[in-house]
Amino acid sequence: MSTRNAPAVSAPGLLFAVLGLAALLAPFMTLAANRIVAGEGVRAWSMAGPEATLPGLAAIAAGLVLGLPAAWPRLRLAGAALGLAGAVWLLVQGSAALLDGAGDYARVSPGAGFWCLLVILALLMADALSNLAPGPLARAGLLAAALLGLATVLGSGALADLSIFQEYASRKDAFRDAAWRHLWLAFGSLAVAAAVGFPLGILCHRRPALREALLPVLSFLQTIPSLAMFGIMIPLLGWVSDTVPGAQAIGIAGIGFAPAFLALVLYSLLPVGANTVAGLETAPPAALEAARGMGMTPRQRLFQVELPLGLPVILAGLRIVLVQNIGLAVIAALIGGGGFGTFVFQGLNQTATDLILLGALPTVALALVSAIAMDILVDLASPTPERHR
Amino acid sequence: MIEIDRITRLYDGKPAVDAVSMTVETATITAIVGTSGSGKTTLLRMINRLVEPSSGEVRINGEPTTGLEKHVLRRRIGYAIQGHGLFPHHTVARNIGAVPRLLGWPAEKIRARVDELLDLFSMPPAEFRDRFPAELSGGQQQRVGVARALASRPDLLLMDEPFGALDPIIRTRAQEDLRRIQRALGSTILIVTHDMEEAIQLGDRVAVMDAGRLVQHGTPAEIITRPATAFVAEMVGGVERPLRLLSLFPVSDLIQEGPAEGAAVPDRTSLRDALSTCLWTGRDALPVERDGQRIGRVTLDAIRSRAECHA
Ligand SMILES: Nc1ncnc2c1ncn2[C@@H]1O[C@H](COP(=O)(O)OP(=O)(O)OP(=O)(O)O)[C@@H](O)[C@H]1O
Numbered sequence: 001m002s003t004r005n006a007p008a009v010s011a012p013g014l015l016f017a018v019l020g021l022a023a024l025l026a027p028f029m030t031l032a033a034n035r036i037v038a039g040e041g042v043r044a045w046s047m048a049g050p051e052a053t054l055p056g057l058a059a060i061a062a063g064l065v066l067g068l069p070a071a072w073p074r075l076r077l078a079g080a081a082l083g084l085a086g087a088v089w090l091l092v093q094g095s096a097a098l099l100d101g102a103g104d105y106a107r108v109s110p111g112a113g114f115w116c117l118l119v120i121l122a123l124l125m126a127d128a129l130s131n132l133a134p135g136p137l138a139r140a141g142l143l144a145a146a147l148l149g150l151a152t153v154l155g156s157g158a159l160a161d162l163s164i165f166q167e168y169a170s171r172k173d174a175f176r177d178a179a180w181r182h183l184w185l186a187f188g189s190l191a192v193a194a195a196v197g198f199p200l201g202i203l204c205h206r207r208p209a210l211r212e213a214l215l216p217v218l219s220f221l222q223t224i225p226s227l228a229m230f231g232i233m234i235p236l237l238g239w240v241s242d243t244v245p246g247a248q249a250i251g252i253a254g255i256g257f258a259p260a261f262l263a264l265v266l267y268s269l270l271p272v273g274a275n276t277v278a279g280l281e282t283a284p285p286a287a288l289e290a291a292r293g294m295g296m297t298p299r300q301r302l303f304q305v306e307l308p309l310g311l312p313v314i315l316a317g318l319r320i321v322l323v324q325n326i327g328l329a330v331i332a333a334l335i336g337g338g339g340f341g342t343f344v345f346q347g348l349n350q351t352a353t354d355l356i357l358l359g360a361l362p363t364v365a366l367a368l369v370s371a372i373a374m375d376i377l378v379d380l381a382s383p384t385p386e387r388h389r
Numbered sequence: 390m391i392e393i394d395r396i397t398r399l400y401d402g403k404p405a406v407d408a409v410s411m412t413v414e415t416a417t418i419t420a421i422v423g424t425s426g427s428g429k430t431t432l433l434r435m436i437n438r439l440v441e442p443s444s445g446e447v448r449i450n451g452e453p454t455t456g457l458e459k460h461v462l463r464r465r466i467g468y469a470i471q472g473h474g475l476f477p478h479h480t481v482a483r484n485i486g487a488v489p490r491l492l493g494w495p496a497e498k499i500r501a502r503v504d505e506l507l508d509l510f511s512m513p514p515a516e517f518r519d520r521f522p523a524e525l526s527g528g529q530q531q532r533v534g535v536a537r538a539l540a541s542r543p544d545l546l547l548m549d550e551p552f553g554a555l556d557p558i559i560r561t562r563a564q565e566d567l568r569r570i571q572r573a574l575g576s577t578i579l580i581v582t583h584d585m586e587e588a589i590q591l592g593d594r595v596a597v598m599d600a601g602r603l604v605q606h607g608t609p610a611e612i613i614t615r616p617a618t619a620f621v622a623e624m625v626g627g628v629e630r631p632l633r634l635l636s637l638f639p640v641s642d643l644i645q646e647g648p649a650e651g652a653a654v655p656d657r658t659s660l661r662d663a664l665s666t667c668l669w670t671g672r673d674a675l676p677v678e679r680d681g682q683r684i685g686r687v688t689l690d691a692i693r694s695r696a697e698c699h700a
């Protein structure tokens with residue numbers, strides 16, 4: 001089954017299989033007496049009886065083996081999915097068995113073994129996907145399927161025994177608020193930055209003098225460390241809210257949502273503006289000259305030639321901003337901006353790892369999904385679709 | 390009629406086009422020739438105001454071009470840019486239909502026109518309509534660029550080295566096609582080329598540019614037989630002048646009675662080709678036919694004296 005010039009076994013697949021089996025030797029879950037003390041690691045096969053752990057272990061092993069054949073990326077993808085299902089199965093079985101008779105305050109959490117496996121299987125999936133090179137629509141379908149799977153697992157309550165979900169259960173309302181805040185911070189600042197940076201980029205493209213003046217300023221804003229930026233916003237907006245009549249009424253204050261939002265917008269202006277300028281410059285000069293020669297007005301040239309050709313680059317700028325802001329919004333919690341960062345910093349204060357994870361994991365997931373979704377959009381915006389004739 | 394009236398364009402104080410005056414009659418082809426950097430493109434682009442003249446003016450049918458808004462003026466003038474300048478994100482059909490779309494033609498009419506033009510340039514519409522420029526050869530791209538300039542059937546066409554990337558065979562065919570289209574539609578064409586051969590074949594008039602100046606403007610025969618300057622003589626190509634001259638006239642000009650052996654040539658054959666045939670087949674005379682009927686002969690002596698009498 002080996003082809004002439006490609007080895008039968010994928011090299012990364014082999015690495016993932018070895019690492020994955022090694023990860024199984026590490027503690028798969030931890031059991032702690034309460035939410036503050038450090039837990040004790042438990043290996044996958046000692047968590048519960050073989051009738052509960054064997055199917056999970058077998059699924060993981062089978063998944064890693066399916067990840068080996070280089071010629072069949074679809075099979076490798078399926079292997080990664082099977083392995084993930086096995087890992088989740090082990091979590092469900094393990095948490096139930098470990099908590100059984102362990103006391104009211106006992107907590108179980110995924111251990112190093114689980115997290116390592118998660119990373120390895122995710123890498124296997126990414127490797128298989130990069131071999132498959134699915135088109136943007138297929139990727140959108142896969143993303144939707146993955147999100148649906150995640151929602152099903154989370155919604156079923158099968159993982160409700162894990163300590164992170166217990167943290168969640170006692171903070172449902174706060175979590176929902178934080179999620180909204182976080183989305184508002186990230187997407188709202190993106191929208192404002194686009195609304196400002198996009199026309200600014202077009203103006204810079206038209207007037208080189210403006211561009212010489214403006215881009216360095218935006219680039220300077222970008223270099224301010226995020227904590228410093230949030231810090232600067234406090235006196236600045238504090239002053240505005242004290243002196244400008246009506247500012248307080250619309251929620252502008254030195255701490256809270258407004259300064260966090262403003263800081264994120266400022267950070268976003270450079271990527272949006274610079275990528276707009278770069279995007280508009282991708283149109284070949286001869287095509288622009290032809291557009292002029294056939295009697296297109298400047299506006300028609302912008303909308304029919306420059307923008308469509310530059311759209312992927314412009315969207316790539318928005319992608320950078322979105323992923324960057326989802327991450328930065330965590331830090332915004334320090335100045336009362338809300339968002340998932342609230343849990344992270346609370347958790348740090350209380351040395352409650354699960355609370356930190358309650359803030360960190362959704363942030364990572366959000367950033368990942370946004371990045372994939374934006375990549376799909378960038379591909380869809382490509383002006384000359386790749387053809388497979 | 391296009392009147393170019395003492396038009397000058399300065400770049401950094403130096404003239405790229407220097408006080409050029411020239412009248413182009415309606416329904417003729419004028420070929421602008423000259424070496425690289427002689428100002429051909431600049432002259433052409435001042436007609437559709439892609440470049441504003443430093444002084445002088447251009448009148449189309451008596452109206453100064455400054456009387457219209459630039460984009461309105463340009464939509465009435467076909468322009469094939471040097472290098473095709475196709476829109477990389479639009480299909481061949483959309484590229485060709487660009488000006489009709491700007492002019493608001495109905496979609497059905499645009500589609501029909503696009504297919505007609507593709508057919509004209511020997512590119513089967515079904516095969517080429519939906520391709521992107523990157524999926525075409527250089528010569529095909531250039532033909533699409535020319536088709537785009539022709540699409541709205543403009544009365545005036547400006548073409549900047551439109552056939553530069555074509556191989557000799559396709560190039561000759563494209564020149565013939567252009568000639569045919571121009572005759573049929575009565576369009577006025579200014580075509581820039583640095584190839585004197587092309588200028589002589591295609592132009593009713595030839596304008597020779599040298600360092601921004603128009604050094605001679607006349608019929609191809611005038612340019613060949615009475616070059617105004619040493620530069621024009623050099624452009625016309627010393628030793629090839631008699632052959633170029635012969636290429637301008639058909640054998641029907643020299644037809645006479647008398648016997649001739651061998652295969653006949655059609656009466657529209659150029660004297661140059663007839664000369665070649667004589668030399669190649671070792672004959673002193675060729676039978677000439679029109680519509681398959683023998684109508685006489687052309688002799689080597691007659692051809693020779695036709696080339697000689699301008700020496
Ligand atoms: N935008 C410009 N700025 C400065 N100089 C220019 C500009 N455009 C053209 N020139 C100069 O004007 C002169 C004429 O240029 P033009 O493009 O008209 O030449 P051309 O005859 O079309 O040459 P080619 O056969 O190489 O296309 C050249 O010396 C060129 O360097």
Ligand SMILES: [Mg+2]
Nearest residue numbers: 429430471549
């Ligand atoms: Mg030129």
